[in-house]
Amino acid sequence: MSLNQLSALEIAARVRAGEIRASEVLEASLAQIRRLDGQPGSLDEKPLEPAEDQKIHAFIRQTEDLARQQAEEVDRKVAAGEDPGMLAGVPVAIKDIFTLKGIETTAASRILSNFKPPYTATPVQKLMDAGALILGKTNLDEFAFGSSSESSAFKPAPNNPWDTSRVPGGSSGGSTASVAAEEVALSLGTDTGGSIRQPAAFCGVVGLKPTYGRVSRYGLMAFSSSLDCPGPIARNVSDTALTLQAMAGLDPHDSTSSTMPVSDYLEALKKGVKGLRIGLSPDYAHLFYPDFETGELGMESIQSEISQAVEHAANVLADLGAEIVENVPLPNTRYSIPTYFVISRVEAASNLHRFDGVKYGYRTPDEVADLQELLRRTRAEGFGSQPKLRILMGMYLSAAGFAENYYQRALKVRAMIRKDFERAFDPQGEFRLDAILTPTTATTAFKRDDFFGNSVRMQYSDQMTVSANHAGLPAMTIPGGLDGNNLPIGIQFIGADFREDLILRAGFAFEQATRDEAWRSVRPAALRQEVE
């Protein structure tokens, strides 16, 4: 097994023990990136040769020099007998929406194409403090606005390592692709409506959206501030637990970060699922989709292989001693996408106000007559179609006279969604759940261009994930099988506030119990070709 294939836990253990050096791990990762990733995303979109078109393209920017320095420092510490940190020598890729001091941070937008932040995001800093090696910044949907990573201004957009004609999902698609392609062991993503979990499911990796406030948002370029959560992406549950351990905790720079003590997540994994109450909900068996003419909510079935994977997971967990509670009502989940549409766009429009070409970032090179023209031209040229759509929609929904019917109403529905979950998790209530098991997505990875351009249909990819954002709850996707096209299926565990430990336990138990199932031995197509 090559070093880039090792789990983060194993790399850190072996580096800390002095068995391997961080610089060796780094070289293995760099070699894998060179083999598979192809050219990084760039603003100059050129037609690609067929072979290049099939590469992963997870990165916008590699930070090889930084990673080398970090590897040297880890190796020096190990040699000197100092503690190199719990992530010593682990290669990590950062979604290019987190700031890293002195290194371009673009949010995959032209408007920030030249922005070098003078500060580092707190979760990135925590990973670095734990000894991680930062290999680069990964591609994403522009400002995280999307579910396929195709809206990035930096082309080529990333591809799915399981089938490079398909999208990796989004918006953290570059991050999940880089982990699935074994280019890095871990990645840092963000999840506003499912942006960690949906691409993790599409790429067959683990992705965790922590409780809102568990991981600091400082240095994360805001999309929808009341929903955004940074979280880890890894190839297995224990690496996810390890990464969360390194990142979680109170941050004096983020007022919304929690004072709750951080659990020992790795220790929790050992406890198994015996006695845990795990719920299944009929409200996650369908996709609710509005008819454009009538506004009536219609139902679409989710892909049958995904339903079967959820059922299978429930059976495995029941065999391990978990109590499966069926028919848990979560009726307001069906309104979660319209609600999200309103809240996220209002906040996004406001968060994008600061990009005006005055202080930093892109400014129109043309002569302008006045300030208004500077703003208009800069924003017209600097933003792609997704930010523009969201600004228009957000401004409309929060305008005087409309806000009451849209924004204020959406906040009320959001509170109702949260109430559904409170009832399910209430320790004195009818259901007393420890976790809820659902599909992560309604379909497996779709083809490039299938939905791109249809913002509404694209948005509905987040139907299964977005409720946890509304409610602020922790939720994790783990691989649950493969469909007939050998595409990964994600299953999701949703937990109560700050009970990441419980969903990690459930996920870990399933992962261990299904270690020998046939689908586990199937590798992403991009890696299979590599072996041949």
Place this chain on the structure above:
Amino acid sequence: MKDYEVIIGLETHIQLNTQTKIFCSCKADSWGAAPNTNICPVCSGMPGVLPVLNSEAVHKGSLLAVAMHAEINPVSHFDRKNYFYPDLPKGYQITQFDEPIGKGGYLDLQMPDGGTRRVHIHKLHLEEDAGKTKLDHGLRLVDFNRCGVPLVEMVTEPDLRSGEEAAQYLSQLRQLLRWIGVSEADMERGHLRCDANVSIRERGSQVLNTKTEIKNVNSIDAVRQAINEESKRQIELVESGGKVVSYTLDWDADTGKLSMMRSKETEADYRYFREPDLLPVVLSQEEIARVKAELPELPLERKARFESEYELSAYDAEILTSDRGLSEYFESAASSFGGEAKTVSNWMMNDLSRLMNGLGKTASELVLTPASLAQIIRMVEEGKINAATGKSLLSKVEESGRAPAEIVEAEGLAVIADSDALRAQIEGVLAGATAEVESFRAGKESLLGWFVGQVMRATGGKADPKRTREILLELLK
């Protein structure tokens, strides 16, 4: 011409004198600093950064709310006010919209006829300041130093009726802000800024007519002048058949003229919504009670007490409560003196006030302590030193920092009340003035005053006048 009345509402922005800005750790005050030298990623609106609320700003804002008799909101919220302007780096201002820290409130204006007029407060909330822009040789320059400076915005109801009343409101507000220690309230430095909304109506009417807004008035005099100018303009306009149009006006202090800045026909839509990056500001009943307990006696209450407790005139009481430090100086000196407080007041109103003006010091900055002042007054009252010596002691103590009694001792300033010593001095004077002694004895008794003068000259003014007179009469018989 019809009889018009002027309707005025004032919008004030008060810079709180906290150590740091409201949402970051930059210094709050950048007076005199070079542009963009007191900024950080947070106050300059870099992407990804987050605001962290300064609790001192909340505390000072609550204290002001209590001083304005406003009700403190146990849960208040911050909101985003969205608009584009280069001096607003985030593209939105963090302010309080519908659930501000204070609700209601009022300030009682002292009217010239001795009565009071209650000016109601329409809105009192915390917010961050924006930066500044200026044009320089065709370039528009931006300075973010002021971004994030903590402000309280306070808006009155349209309860004021003249430029003079508006000036009186600002003057009392400034006094109050300094009194409770929440702002330096220096208008020239922008610590206290004021916009005035002015409209007119026929006296007796209850309607509110179209108003204009005067901006950029940064002294109390300017507020008075600008409002009077604008109300005169509106009356003349309406009298000549014109109609007041909603405008923003700019006041030029140099020319004393108003100029139109922009039309306010359409109200901007700021698309307010809750600031998701901040938690609600929650103040428990205990915390609110603590703020209330911390509020000192306010100027008007103290003035009334000075009149009743110390039997001061309304005029004296007003002067002595014009500044909190001065009023505390007075009370401390009066208590240390122990005698009639009116005496202390007289000294402070005259001689001490002259000393302070001369040195440009406030009462709290004086080296001369209230106890020393009391000691000097007591020595004069007891006849140990004469009044002139007492007055000269004020500046001697202020300069040297020594105790008054010590200076009197060292410089031999005490009145010569000892009969033997005084008798010897007087005998000396009489011995040198045999002609005058003879004249006196011959019946020219008006010479007594001349003899007293001579004794005073010989003793350097230290002779006790009463004793001198007695001894002179005895020796001249």
